[in-house]
Amino acid sequence: MQADAAALIGAGLAYGLAAIGPGVGIGIVVGNAVQAMVRQPEMAGQVRTTMFLGIAFTEALALFGLLLFFILFGAA
């Protein structure tokens, strides 16, 4: 029972903590992408593609946390 509780707490913490880094990271990615688009509007299309790629790579980390949540949640 205690192990289950620990697993559930861990699950919550895992996802919550895993979301911090990517949250900041996506903010940086999008912020810089917006700056780039404002500076060179003619490159906006390419910047947007690259921005989505960057978001996707960064977001993956948070999603691994989500996966960990499911694993721990299932273990409980």
Add this chain to the structure above:
Amino acid sequence: MSPDVLILAAEEEKSGLFLILPDVSELIWGAVSFVVIVFLVWKLAMPALDRALGDRQKAVVSQLEEAEEAKGAAERLRDDYQRRLDEGVERADRMMESARSDAESLRQEIIERAEAEAVQITERARAEAESERTRVLEEARQEITSLSLDIAEKVVGTQIDASGHQELVERYIRELEEETAE
């Protein structure tokens, strides 16, 4: 939350990885579906789409060509009209010019003729005046001659007296002598 559902969930005993591991039958059917969709899209959908695109492109190209042709024809027509117009203007200019020179020469001619006529008229008038004068002089001379003859007759006829006669005879004789002396 109904108790039945709780019991049902508890009975199923799904493992913790149920959510994140692929289900075998779903995996197989997913693979089959993907193969099918790739096949269908590649054998049927894409050729149809490409054909539609190709047809449209061809249609657009041919329309463009037609438009180009029509444009060329219109340009040729326009050039033709322009040329004709230019020719007309030129001809009109030429006609104007010739008319002007005609008028000028006509004017010149008229003036010359008028001047000549004037000279002629003056000349004739002068000639007439001259002949008149000559005639008048002639008449005057005849008149004077006849008059002087009359006068002379009268003088001769009425006034020959001794002294006069004497003097006249003497002068005649003198004149006669002078003439012979010469």
Add this chain to the structure above:
Amino acid sequence: MTAPILAQIVEVPSDVNHLFDWPAVLPFGINRVVLLMFLATLATFLFLYIPFRKPRAVPSKMGVVVETLVTFVRNGIARDTIGPGSTKYEWLLIPMFFWLLFLNLFEITPLIHFPVTSRMAIPAFLAVLVWITFVFVGLKKHGLSYIKHSLIPSGVPKLLLVLVIPVHLLSTFLIRPISLAVRLFANMIAGHIMLAVFFLTTASYFVFEPKIVAFAIPLAFAIVITAFEIFVAVLQAYIFTLLTAVYIESSINVEH
């Protein structure tokens, strides 16, 4: 007395597994998820085929939409990423994009409300397929030096290779397919759970505690999240296809 009747309709699941656990209804393990796969396959094919089935000079509205999307995948994803020669990989990218689009959009499709990609099967299968594709492309183009180039970046000191080779091995050949699958799968499962939470909360409040204010709040959230999930569904199909193109490109130009 309507509440008990509605309570029979509104089935509140006991845990999160219940949202994704569909028993087989037909032989060969065909359950609701598999049926939805078939539906998506059919829908994708009809979507791409019907507008161009009969040749016509002026395309229909649907034809214009489909054409724009296909051109977007061809030019915006394949050609812009892979460069010349991208048509060799369209056989994979075009069906993949539209199939994933339909599978994802089932999340917010009325009467379906289930993203098939929130089950790991299709993301895992496609990720493996992409992995095979980019490894095959690399090997075919560069032979065994593909492995060497992708593991050993140029200009790294010899001592560091001990560190660099395992990192590249992991990142290129393990993390890539896993993250590709997980990104799609986790996005869709998270979206589905969010929608389920808010709609079930709305329904529960409406049925069990009929207070206007109580159910209006989750309903408002649910509507906003539905709109957001439309965006996510399209974006994830796009990202998956784009990353496939990126991986193929990195196999072609592995020397850089």
